[in-house]
Amino acid sequence: MKKYLSKKGIKIGAIVLAVVLIIALSARALDGRAGFLQNLSGSLKKPVQGAVGAVADWLEGVYGYMYKYDDLQAENESLKSQLAEAQAEARDEKSAAEENERLRNLLDFKEKHTDYELESAKIVARSASNWSSAYTIGKGSADGIKVGAPVITDTGVLTGTVKEVGINWATVSTVIDAGTKIGATTSQSGSTGMIMGDYDLMKKGYAKLTYLPSDSQIFQGDTVLTSGVGGAFPEGLVVGTVDSVQTEAGGQVEYGLIKPSSDLNALVQVFVIKSYDVVN
Numbered sequence: 584m585k586k587y588l589s590k591k592g593i594k595i596g597a598i599v600l601a602v603v604l605i606i607a608l609s610a611r612a613l614d615g616r617a618g619f620l621q622n623l624s625g626s627l628k629k630p631v632q633g634a635v636g637a638v639a640d641w642l643e644g645v646y647g648y649m650y651k652y653d654d655l656q657a658e659n660e661s662l663k664s665q666l667a668e669a670q671a672e673a674r675d676e677k678s679a680a681e682e683n684e685r686l687r688n689l690l691d692f693k694e695k696h697t698d699y700e701l702e703s704a705k706i707v708a709r710s711a712s713n714w715s716s717a718y719t720i721g722k723g724s725a726d727g728i729k730v731g732a733p734v735i736t737d738t739g740v741l742t743g744t745v746k747e748v749g750i751n752w753a754t755v756s757t758v759i760d761a762g763t764k765i766g767a768t769t770s771q772s773g774s775t776g777m778i779m780g781d782y783d784l785m786k787k788g789y790a791k792l793t794y795l796p797s798d799s800q801i802f803q804g805d806t807v808l809t810s811g812v813g814g815a816f817p818e819g820l821v822v823g824t825v826d827s828v829q830t831e832a833g834g835q836v837e838y839g840l841i842k843p844s845s846d847l848n849a850l851v852q853v854f855v856i857k858s859y860d861v862v863n
Contacts, residue, residue: 684737696739696817696859698860699817699856699859700856700857700858700859701854701855701856701857702722702726702727702728702854702855702857703722703852703853703854704721704722704726704728704734704753704853704854704855705720705851706718706719706720706721706851706852707719707721707752709848713786714761714782715756715760715761715762716756716759716760716761716785716847717746717755717757717760718743718754718755718757718847718850719752719753719754720734720752720753720755720853720855721751721752722752722855723748723750723751723752723753724748724749725750725751726751728748728753728857729745729857730746730748731744731745731815732744732745732856732857733809733817733820733855733856734854734856735853735854735856736850736853736854737852738821739820740820740821740822740843740844740845741758741765741809741816741820741821741845742757742758742847742850742853743755743756743757743758743760743763744816745855746762753855755853757843757847758790758822758823758843758847759780759784759785759788759789759790759843760780760785761781761785763778763780763790764778764780765777765778765815765816765822766809766810766811766812766813766815766816767792767807767809767822768807768808768809768810769792769801769806769825769839770806770807771802772799772800772801772802772805774795774799774800774801775795775796775799775810776792776793776794776799776839777792777794778790778791778792778807778823778841779791779792779794788843788847789826789842790841791829791838791840791841792807792825792838792841793838793839795836795837795838795839801825801828801837801839802825802828803825803826803827803828805824805825806823806824806844807821807822807823807824807825807839807841808820808821808822809822811861814861817856817859817861822841823841824841824842824844825839825841826839826840826841826842827839827840828840
C-alpha cells in the first residue's frame, strides 16, 4: 500500500485538488458570484469588447467624415461655379461699359470730323518681335482697309498706320515703331518737325520729334499733333506729348522725346480712317 501511494500519491493528490476546485467554483457560482472561469472570461472579453467598440466608433467617424467631405466638396464646386459665372458677368458688364464709352467718345469725335470714314476693329494680336512695335487687327481688304491708313483711338489719338493688309486682317505699325515718319507740329509753340522712330527709344516706349527749324522752340509737356503736311495724315490728330527736350551728340540740335498719348499696350479697339478730306 505504501508502495502504491508513493507511486500514485501525486496523481491522486492532483485529482483531489481538481475536484475541490470544481466544487468551490460551482458553489461560488450558485451563490450568485462570478467564479474564477467567469472572471477569466470576463477579463478577456472586456478589452476585446473595448477594441471592437473603438473600431466601430472609428469606422462611424470615417463614414461621417467621408459623407461630410463629399457634401463640402459638392458645395465647394457649386461655389466655384457661381463665382466663375459672377466673374464672367462682371467682365462682360465691364467690357460692355468700356465699349459704350468708346462709342460715345467716337460719336463726339465724328461730330467734329464729319469727313472721316471710320472702320471699327478689334486688336487680335500683338507683335512679339523686338525689332518692331506693331499689332494686328481683325479687319482687312474685304472691309476697305488699305496700306498707309491712319489708325486712331475713340478720342482721335493716333496709334499708328496700316503697313500690311490681308483679306480679313491688317498689321498696324505704332507711332513709336522704328520706321515711323509723321509730319508734326506742337500746340504751344507751333513748331513743326517730324516724328521719327528710333530703335533704342522704341524699346523704352518713345519716339522723337526732330528736323525742327533752327529758330524753333519746344517745351516739356507740349502736345504734339499731326501737321497734315503731305496728306498722309489728317491734320490735328494728337500723337503724344514732349516728355523732355534733348540735344543731339554734337550739342547743337535739339529734339523732343515724345511719349504717346495712347497706352499702346492696353489698346483693345481702334478705328481705321479709311478716307478723309485733305486740307491743302
